[in-house]
Amino acid sequence: MLGRILLxxxxxxxxxRRRRIETALLLLALTAATTTLTLGLVLxxxxxxxxxxxxxxxxxxxVVAGVDRHAKLSDLEELAGAPGVIDHGGPYPVTPxxxxxxxxxxxxxxxxxxxxxxxVDQPKLIQGDWVSDGGVVVEAxxxxxxxVRVGDPVTLDGRSFEVVxxxxxxxxxxxxxxxxxxxxxxxxxxxxxxxAKLPPGLLQNPGLVWLTQAxxxxxxxxxxxxxxxxxxxxxxPDEARAFVDAHSSEGLAAPRLESWExxxxxxxxxxxxxxxxxxxxxxLLGLLAVASVSVLVGGRMADQxxxxxLLKAAGGTPGLVAAVLLAEYVLVAVVAAAAGxxxxxxxxxxLTGFGAGLIGGTGTPSMTxxxxxxVTAVAVGVAVVATVVPALRAARSSTVDALAGSxxxxxxxxxxxxxxxxxxxxxxxxxxxVARRPRRVVLGVVSxxxxxxxxxxxxxxxxxxxxxxxxxxxxxAQAELLRQALLAVMVILFSLAAVNAIFITWATAxxxxxxxALARALGATPGEVSAALAAAQVLPALAGAIVGAFxxxxxxxxxxNAITGGDSDRATLPPLWQLLxxxxxxxxxxxxxxxxxxxxxxxxxxxxxxxxxxA
Amino acid sequence: xxxxADVSVLRAxxxxxxxxxxxxxxxxxxxxxxxxxxxxxxAVMGPSGCGKSTLLHLLGGLDRPSGGEVWLNGRRIDDLxxxxxxxxxxxxxxxxxxxxxxxxxxTALENVELSALLAGRSPRAARRRAGDLLExxxxxxxxxxxxSALSGxxxxxxxxxxxxxxxxxxxxxxxxxxxLDSAAVLDVLQLFERLHESGQTLVIVTHDARIAATxxxxxxxxxxxxxxxxxxxxxxxxxxxxxxxxxx
Numbered sequence: 001m002l003g004r005i006l007l008x009x010x011x012x013x014x015x016x017r018r019r020r021i022e023t024a025l026l027l028l029a030l031t032a033a034t035t036t037l038t039l040g041l042v043l044x045x046x047x048x049x050x051x052x053x054x055x056x057x058x059x060x061x062x063v064v065a066g067v068d069r070h071a072k073l074s075d076l077e078e079l080a081g082a083p084g085v086i087d088h089g090g091p092y093p094v095t096p097x098x099x100x101x102x103x104x105x106x107x108x109x110x111x112x113x114x115x116x117x118x119x120v121d122q123p124k125l126i127q128g129d130w131v132s133d134g135g136v137v138v139e140a141x142x143x144x145x146x147x148v149r150v151g152d153p154v155t156l157d158g159r160s161f162e163v164v165x166x167x168x169x170x171x172x173x174x175x176x177x178x179x180x181x182x183x184x185x186x187x188x189x190x191x192x193x194x195x196a197k198l199p200p201g202l203l204q205n206p207g208l209v210w211l212t213q214a215x216x217x218x219x220x221x222x223x224x225x226x227x228x229x230x231x232x233x234x235x236x237p238d239e240a241r242a243f244v245d246a247h248s249s250e251g252l253a254a255p256r257l258e259s260w261e262x263x264x265x266x267x268x269x270x271x272x273x274x275x276x277x278x279x280x281x282x283x284l285l286g287l288l289a290v291a292s293v294s295v296l297v298g299g300r301m302a303d304q305x306x307x308x309x310l311l312k313a314a315g316g317t318p319g320l321v322a323a324v325l326l327a328e329y330v331l332v333a334v335v336a337a338a339a340g341x342x343x344x345x346x347x348x349x350x351l352t353g354f355g356a357g358l359i360g361g362t363g364t365p366s367m368t369x370x371x372x373x374x375v376t377a378v379a380v381g382v383a384v385v386a387t388v389v390p391a392l393r394a395a396r397s398s399t400v401d402a403l404a405g406s407x408x409x410x411x412x413x414x415x416x417x418x419x420x421x422x423x424x425x426x427x428x429x430x431x432x433x434v435a436r437r438p439r440r441v442v443l444g445v446v447s448x449x450x451x452x453x454x455x456x457x458x459x460x461x462x463x464x465x466x467x468x469x470x471x472x473x474x475x476x477a478q479a480e481l482l483r484q485a486l487l488a489v490m491v492i493l494f495s496l497a498a499v500n501a502i503f504i505t506w507a508t509a510x511x512x513x514x515x516x517a518l519a520r521a522l523g524a525t526p527g528e529v530s531a532a533l534a535a536a537q538v539l540p541a542l543a544g545a546i547v548g549a550f551x552x553x554x555x556x557x558x559x560x561n562a563i564t565g566g567d568s569d570r571a572t573l574p575p576l577w578q579l580l581x582x583x584x585x586x587x588x589x590x591x592x593x594x595x596x597x598x599x600x601x602x603x604x605x606x607x608x609x610x611x612x613x614x615a
Numbered sequence: 616x617x618x619x620a621d622v623s624v625l626r627a628x629x630x631x632x633x634x635x636x637x638x639x640x641x642x643x644x645x646x647x648x649x650x651x652x653x654x655x656x657x658a659v660m661g662p663s664g665c666g667k668s669t670l671l672h673l674l675g676g677l678d679r680p681s682g683g684e685v686w687l688n689g690r691r692i693d694d695l696x697x698x699x700x701x702x703x704x705x706x707x708x709x710x711x712x713x714x715x716x717x718x719x720x721x722t723a724l725e726n727v728e729l730s731a732l733l734a735g736r737s738p739r740a741a742r743r744r745a746g747d748l749l750e751x752x753x754x755x756x757x758x759x760x761x762x763s764a765l766s767g768x769x770x771x772x773x774x775x776x777x778x779x780x781x782x783x784x785x786x787x788x789x790x791x792x793x794x795l796d797s798a799a800v801l802d803v804l805q806l807f808e809r810l811h812e813s814g815q816t817l818v819i820v821t822h823d824a825r826i827a828a829t830x831x832x833x834x835x836x837x838x839x840x841x842x843x844x845x846x847x848x849x850x851x852x853x854x855x856x857x858x859x860x861x862x863x
Contacts, residue, residue, distance in 0.1 A: 412720040412761065421728070421738040428732060436720055518716050521677060522777070523705025523733045525698045603697075607678045610716060611668075 008320065012327040015307075022296060026332050027339070029292035029499060032492045034340020034379050035347070037282035039485075041371040042348045051170065051267045055260065057124045060170030061089070061231035062240040064258045068183040068227050075255045076230045084243055087233035089120035093213055094227045095220040096182045096203050101146055101154040101163075107203035108142075109182050110156060111229065112216030121171045121231040123210060128165030131212050135164030141174035142207030156209075157219055167210070171231055173266035175207050179258060182206070183227040280560055281489030284454050286382055288496045291447040293386035295440065295503045297329065308394045309401070318395035325391035326384065333383035337376040341367065344375075347488075410436035410515075429519055429532030430539065433512055441540045444504050448544025449552050451497035452586055456553020457560060458490050459574045459582075498593055505537050505594040509601025516601060517609035530602025534594045541590035545583040553579075623686070624784050624816045625651040625674055630683035632669050632839075643669040645839035646683070651785070656807070656817040658830035666839040667820040668789050674818065675708045675787045676700040688784050705734040709778030713790035715770040717762040723749060723773045724758040730780035741780075748776035752806060768799025775806055785816040792826055804829060 016023045054060065065079050073091060080088040093112040098105060113131050123130075126140050128150035136156065138148055143166045148154065152163045172178045180186035180203070187202040211219070220226050234243060240259035248257050311321050345367050413435035420431035434441050465479045465486075509516070516529045524532075554573070574582075632644040643666040651657050659667050672678035674685060676692050685693045687707055692700065704710075709730075717726045724745050731741035749758050752772040754765075762770050771791060778786050788807075792800040804826065810817060811831075819826060827833045828847065835843035 409763070410720045417721065417725060421732055421741070425733055425735075432718075432720075514716075515718055518718065519729075519733065520701060521675075521704065521710050521716070522730045523701050523781075525701040527698060528701075605678075607669075607672045610712065 004320070008323045008327050009331075011311075011324045012331055015324075016328055016331065023332060025499060025503070026293060026296055026329070027336050029289045029296075029496055030333055030336030030379055030382060031339045031343070032496050033282060033285040033289040033382065034337050034375050035343040036285050036340075036489060036492060037378055038341050038344020038371065038375050039348050039488075040282050041374060042345055042367065051264050054124065054168055055170040058168065058170050059118070059120050059122055059233075060260060061121050062234040062237045062260050063232040063243055064171050064179075064181075064229065064263070065232060066094075066181045066227060066229045066256045067091075072255065073228055076228060079232060079247060079255065079257075080230065082243075082247065084234050084236065084239060085232050086235045087120050088230055089118040089122075090230035091228040092230070093216045093220070094181050094229055095216050095225065096184050096206070097156040097219050099146075099154055099156055099207070099209065101148045101152060104146055106142075106146060107186075107206040108156070108209050109178070109180070109186075109203065109206045110136075110209050110211050110216050110219060111181075112213035113210045115212060118231075120233045121169060123167035123169040126166045126168060128163070130165060130167075131210050131215075132164060133212050133215060134161055135211075136161040136215075137165035137167050137210040138163055139172075139175055139178075139208035140166050140168045141176075142209075145175055146207065156211075159219065161211070161215075169208070170260070170263065172208060173263055176205050177266045178206065178208055179263075179266070180206070181227055181229045181256075183225060280457075280556075281454070281493065282378075284450050284493055285489075285496060286378060287450050288447055288493065288500060289382050290386050291443045291450075292496060292500050292503060293329065293383060294443055295500065295507050297387050297390050305394070305397070305401075308397065309399055312399040322391045322395040325394060326387055329383040329387045330380055333379040334376065337379035340379065341372060341375050411438060413438060425524060425528045426531035426535055429516075429524065429529060430535035432515075433508060433532060433536040434539065436515070437508070437511060440504060440508065441536075444501070444537060444540040445544040445547065447497055447500045447504075448541045448586060448590065449548035451493055452545050452548025452582060453552035453556040454490060454493045455582060456549060456574060456579075457557050458486050459578065460553075460557055460572070461486055463572055463574075498589075501537060501541070501590050501593045502597060505533065505597040505601075508536055509533050509597050513601070513604060513609050517604065517606045520606045521610065526603045528602075530598045533598035533601045534591060537594040537598070538587055538591050542583070542587050545586035548586075549579045549582050623650045624653045624655075624688055625649070625818070626684075626686040627674065628684045628686075630670070630673060630685060631681045632666070632673055632678065633681040642666075642839045644673060644680070647839075647841055649674075649834075649841075651816060651818060653784075653816055654811075654814040655832065656811045656819065656830045658827035658833045659818065659820045659836055660822060660824065660827045660833060661836035662822060665836045667822075667836055669839075670836070671787050671789050671818065671820050674785075675710060676704055677710075705730070706781050707784045709781070709783035709786040711771070711774050711778050711786060711788035711791045713793040715762070715767075715774045715794075717770055717773060717777075719762055722759050722761055723754060723765065723769075726762070726773055727776045727780055730777055734781050736781075744780060745776070748779055749773070751809075752776045753802075766799065767795050768802045771795060771799065771803050772806060775803070775810075779810075779815075785818060786810065788817065788819045790821055791819065792821065792823060800826075 065076055067073065067075055076091045079085065095110050095112075097108050097110050099108045115130065115132060117130070123137065123139075125137070128137070129135070131137050136154060138146070143149070143163075148163050150163055150165060154161050154163055168174070172181075182203060185202050186206055187204050217223065217226070232243075234240060237260065241261055244257040244259045244262075248254070308321055308325075311324065312318075316324075416431050416435035420428045420435070423431065462483060465483055512533065516533070519529055519532075520526065557573075627647055627649040630644055630647040630649070631642065634641045634643060645666070647670060659670065661667050669678065673680050673693075674687075676685070676687075676695070680693050683693070684691060687703065690703075692703055695703065717723075718729070721729065724742070727748055728738075728741040728745035731744055732738065736744070746755070746758065749755050752775060754769060754772055754776070757765060757769060757773075762773070765773065771794075775786075775788075775791070778788075791807075792803050795803065800823075807817060807819070808829065817830075819830065821827055830847060833845045833847060834841050835845075
């Protein structure tokens, strides 16, 4: 048994080394898919870990409780004494204000804190010192968005303050995802149209600042307008949700409670969005990789017919032959999985971008066994799905036929042959090329449809992020990061589709070398044959682009919304002209990509090809 | 090689085709002069690898010579571009190959009509012409069969019908009986005989003396050059089968 495994491995490795370029392309296609999948899988951890670090460094609360009016302070005091609560910070007064800094104005929630450190939620200073009278500490992500630093003068409702510190907290997600703790209410993420319909006075996308309690009380128009917030530490942090459920009650006057798990969800929302984008991208790339590998394997199988015959003639069973063919691609898949895991874990931190709002935002994400297992399984699955049919077909083929190197006979698609007779020579030949290998044409159509669907979704999301970044719960910098994630997926998707188009054209040119040479012997010009080979790719590309742009992209976008629970009504779908331009551009790009292999295929020496068929 | 007919359909002067360089240089065709008259059947004989097929490819514009000239119907073709050569092949030359070279996915009828479609004939005219030709080669009842369902002789007859599709000036046949059994050889010979009688110019490359004996003229080739030429007075007239030793 061991000897057999070694034999299979040795033959597989030798064959891979003999065909280095094809092996490299195969590796590239699979690595693109596994990298994206790894990115998607590790991104949640990449965002979750910095929050945990921040929680530890700041004595982060297990539950944050808030009330709107001074009169309800007793409710908070009651919570501080509730069973399971081992420590608490506050209650701290909170007031809304308008902050002006460097010519920019923003709404803020100003929290009044003691100058002495608190045991629960003591924000960790990134720069400067903690609050003092006349000195304001700005939440780090908000400070970055507003571009303020320690020492900068700011005004709060017209009163002058100096920025004395910049800090991070685990009691609230970083700006702009902060929760609303002021009495007047907030309108985070609302579009200008929605804002116009809301009551005046609501804070718009407020940032978080800390002042001394005295300064906060001075800012408040009257003591009764202050809201209060209290941070609770529980004996068992895992019971935070249960604590919130047990102490929540209906009604506007009741305290609002939020568990640390809820805050973590808010923190990881951006990562969740990027993760969903990447996971969908990974699936699209996985499908494209199946198409790439199928085309490559199909092309190689045609070349390997004689080799299969030799293996069988030398006593190899059909099982051994199938095992050798499968082993080659599984080996490549395992290497691609390893490369994808390495690349994905290196790139992931660049896409999280929580450095401003949390501690350790650019740290290395953890690689779990489940991630490794999932990525490897997908890579091997892609290879097996694409290889199993041709491998079994080769294993079952007649040894004599295989030794003779007889290529797989082309298919006859009668109706296409009849239609083609009425068309000009390049289209006549193109339709006959298409008719010979319908499965390859389907792969071409699917490949382009997947790519165009992906571009459709990218157009929608890019337009949404550009027009309404705050509505998406992200600030400009984070929108830029999401856009980068989107761009990365699109670039990989596009590259893989381009590689597919070239593969398919080249495989078609090779597969049709005899019929092309014969057509030329019968009077077709090299230009007509080249045009036919190119048209045989462009026609399926046109079909794929139409399918991808109209039903495909729409369906994919709504599927994403269904998965993420997004509100598709807020997104603007691409106008008709943009979709038509997308279809046209796709066709032009495919035509350009296929031009060289089609040209080479159409200009092969006729006599050499016809003579080779006799050999 | 001075016995050219009064009107040369095909003419070659100093024709050369070389492969490789230096010590590896191979002269596949080495200074061939040739004149083939209208309606003439010429057989080129010689052992395998003597350059017969290469010569045929040069004469039909499928390959380019390293030197010399080729004239077809008074027009020099060795300096034509690929496009012009292709157009010339459409209308002026019909090829018959040893291994038939039929499109496997096309029926006999569709294979025959392909040449006419490439030449720009209407689908209806191409189909009618293909039907007539298949009838002429005795395969009207096999018109809808795929090549895989035909015998070797039947496939070669389909290939001959295809070569005639555009009424070419000359038919170039490369070992047309090389892959056939005796009965099929006789079928093909009879077909060539009929073509000869109808005035079709034919150049047949073969290493089979029985086939060559049916021609008007037999040229022997060795190492890329002509070494002998024989005018056969009897041509292909008379009892063809008996003449070539295929029948009693």
